[in-house]
Amino acid sequence: MKGTLVFVSALLSLAAGKPCGLDHDELHLSLNKQLLRSVDMQENLPNPSVHIALRLSPHHNLAKESKHLNRLKTELHDDIEKSLKNKELAVGRLALYILALRSSCYDLQSLYLTGNEREPVLIHLKREMEEEKQNILFSHRPKTSYYQYSLGILALCVSGIRVNAHVSHKLIHAVEHGQIKHGESLCVDSHAMAGMALQCLKDEGTSVKDVDELERSLATIKQRLLESKRADGHMGNEFSAGLAVQALLAMGSQMDEFEPSLKALWADARNGTYHDTMAISQVLPALQKQSYLHLKSKDCRSEDDTLVLDADSDAEVFLDQGRVSLQVEVIKSNGEAFVYSIHVPLGSSLFQAFSVLQDKQKGFTFNTEESLWGTFLSVVNDEQARQSDRRYWQVSSDGITLTQGIKDYKIVSKQNISIKNTEY
């Protein structure tokens, strides 16, 4: 329902000529307000990435940000402790939590985590990073991903904790050997995160195994980010370009190197591409020429407190635009394929289409898990594609991999959807 609402309000804003007519400052404010509005919604866990973006912005609503900080320290904190007790992977969430607390200048030394034992939060992350490093040593990749591994290094570095030279070396090595991927292709988002993490180490003068090697891998990251630039200016796609611009800013790139990407981000922001709060939280700092590295020097003094929310303009409108036919192919891990056909209302999300399919046709079932990016498709036809097995359900439309999740992707024409259990 929330998705439909947001989609319809995006359509309405477009129809009303907004936010297309907004200048840069108004556009920043409008995105800033969307983030602020999202922290009022209590049904989801507080999102540390949203908190970081709110805190990196020059405009604040200090009361709402402080309330959100308290929710992070209670609700997210408890959720991370629960994951640790269940021996689930938490490096990335823990790192984002630490970065979020740092963004509010919270005293991290005084914070403890109780998983299987009670430990200062920063020491715990340092230990988890050691475990990840061991995993790379034996299995040639982290248990989580290089994206989360980089977040871990960045969080430690930004908090003034020395990062073990063996830990940083594993990231430098992965960059140099082209091991940082999203599915099968080179991952721009993870390169960006790795760039910010390694630049932080360089700025801090943290001892690394080989200084020349660090310089080389920073140059490699920069080159790959610049090479990933599409004709429309985006580095990677519209959802990685924000982090890529942040990384180039952090690495001291000249304005002319990232200006085309900034323009592409502005254009997409105006077109309403970034309605998902997670996407806004990664794009807004870049639009405001900030990066996660700025958290290191944040002192939280003399902050603006002028950001206020206007009356909520969301209107629930149901538009009946007819129906569209959809073919859905499921390809299981053993190669077995199943094909289904349905008709769904035009503008439905893939999630709504799958729900109709599940209700109306025998054989098709699906299940999902919640994450910071929203609803992740985890089970199809009783087969799970798990992170622990390094598999996922890859979703494509007419042979092209989707750049959005199943709740955000809207069906606006007849198409063939493929859901394939894929190894990564």
Ligand code: B12
């Ligand atoms: C690593 C990663 C993956 C890995 C996750 C497993 C792993 N080993 O970590 C794999 C390869 C499985 C993956 C899959 C997909 N991904 Co991905 N992924 C990422 C990446 C690089 C980092 C996520 C992360 O670790 N965050 C940090 C941790 C702390 O946050 P978290 O919420 O706990 O992380 C979990 C979720 O993010 C979830 N996840 C990963 N991708 C996606 C995508 C969606 C839509 C959802 C709901 C959840 C989700 O897996 C993470 C690990 O458990 C992000 C980049 C970014 N800018 O954020 C892209 C990113 C989130 N992915 C994206 C996409 C499009 C997908 C796919 C939809 C691609 C596809 N067509 O199949 C699928 C998901 C399909 C499904 N089954 O629902 C987009 C989302 C854009 C959007 N507007 O929604 C991003 C931003 C990349 C991009 N620039 O296009 N992804």
